[in-house]
Amino acid sequence: MKRHKETQSRYRVTGCCCAALMFFQDLSGAHSSVEPATPQAGRIANLWWVMFYVSVAVLALVTAALIYAVFRRRSAREQTAPVDLSPNTNRERKATRAAAVALAVTIAILFVLLGLSFTTGRAVSFLSNESPLEIKAVGHRWWWEFQYVDPVPSRGFITANELRLPQGRQIVLTLTSNDVIHSFWAPNLMGKKDLIPGQESRLIFRPEKQGVFRGQCAEFCGFQHAQMGFLVLVESDGDFSDWYNHESQQAVQPSNDSEKRGRQVFLSSTCVMCHTIGGTPANSNIGPPLTHLASRTSIAAATLTNSRENLAKWVTDSQKIKPGNRMPPNVLGPENLDDLLNYLTSLK
Numbered sequence: 001m002k003r004h005k006e007t008q009s010r011y012r013v014t015g016c017c018c019a020a021l022m023f024f025q026d027l028s029g030a031h032s033s034v035e036p037a038t039p040q041a042g043r044i045a046n047l048w049w050v051m052f053y054v055s056v057a058v059l060a061l062v063t064a065a066l067i068y069a070v071f072r073r074r075s076a077r078e079q080t081a082p083v084d085l086s087p088n089t090n091r092e093r094k095a096t097r098a099a100a101v102a103l104a105v106t107i108a109i110l111f112v113l114l115g116l117s118f119t120t121g122r123a124v125s126f127l128s129n130e131s132p133l134e135i136k137a138v139g140h141r142w143w144w145e146f147q148y149v150d151p152v153p154s155r156g157f158i159t160a161n162e163l164r165l166p167q168g169r170q171i172v173l174t175l176t177s178n179d180v181i182h183s184f185w186a187p188n189l190m191g192k193k194d195l196i197p198g199q200e201s202r203l204i205f206r207p208e209k210q211g212v213f214r215g216q217c218a219e220f221c222g223f224q225h226a227q228m229g230f231l232v233l234v235e236s237d238g239d240f241s242d243w244y245n246h247e248s249q250q251a252v253q254p255s256n257d258s259e260k261r262g263r264q265v266f267l268s269s270t271c272v273m274c275h276t277i278g279g280t281p282a283n284s285n286i287g288p289p290l291t292h293l294a295s296r297t298s299i300a301a302a303t304l305t306n307s308r309e310n311l312a313k314w315v316t317d318s319q320k321i322k323p324g325n326r327m328p329p330n331v332l333g334p335e336n337l338d339d340l341l342n343y344l345t346s347l348k
């Protein structure tokens with residue numbers, strides 16, 4: 001947990017502009033492709049730095065050549081004698097040679113960069129022999145479904161908007177979409193990859209640093225595309241398996257009368273048509289699964305921190321927070337709302 005805080009506070013310093021723009025600062029994990037947390041993102045960052053320095057060198061050379069040419073022309077103009085326009089094969093040959101060399105160097109640089117891109121691309125899609133942790137990510141408008149595939153099917157589970165991963169383990173993330181094209185982008189971990197309806201693609205990486213990293217949908221997918229974020233929490237093996245074991249359980253039973261009434265409110269209103277709560281008749285995936293809602297740090301795709309107050313606002317009128325999202329406003333009396341919130345916040 002301490003590590004999470006460190007990453008977050010460093011992010012606040014370096015990325016305060018972004019954080020100010022994203023008015024929900026508390027949900028900003030590290031979000032930078034030059035602070036790699038996996039060997040794969042490290043390769044991509046190295047490629048970026050090579051391209052950056054080569055481009056800077058080319059820009060400097062071209063600028064220097066331009067400045068040189070301007071000054072030479074000016075000093076030629078200052079001479080009083082009329083400009084010599086007679087054909088000068090020697091000068092022309094020199095100019096042609098210079099242009100040919102520049103062209104050859106340009107092509108060579110582009111080929112070297114192309115070669116480096118290819119080798120980086122191959123290196124980051126390499127799957128090692130050890131058994132990976134397999135997770136399926138499904139894009140929805142506008143939230144992320146994460147299915148943890150377990151060799152024992154009954155231990156597998158589905159969660160949303162927060163991807164927890166164990167440090168040091170190879171991850172294979174299979175990507176697909178439920179509606180339009182989205183793009184999975186957590187720059188500290190890996191490059192972008194599209195989620196395409198009816199097709200599966202995959203990302204392979206090994207998180208080596210613990211921390212909270214922010215991800216974002218990187219392919220315009222509609223009105224609330226900008227509010228389609230997610231968090232990646234990389235944890236120690238122990239923390240991860242505790243969480244995993246807990247997630248593979250059904251939802252906890254209500255522990256008092258108010259929570260019982262809250263569950264009744266949930267099961268007797270429209271919520272059941274769109275959400276799943278494990279161990280209850282609610283079993284739909286139009287919206288995120290709520291089985292362990294209270295163990296998530298954010299709601300609505302890393303848009304709001306997961307607090308009772310925010311849940312109240314979201315449940316009564318989510319359209320004010322994310323206009324156009326697929327959850328309709330709900331008219332609930334104050335008592336029903338209170339019971340419902342007690343129940344939802346008990347779903348650890």
Ligand SMILES: [Cu+2]
Pocket residue numbers: 139142181182183217218219220221225228
């Ligand atoms: Cu999207």
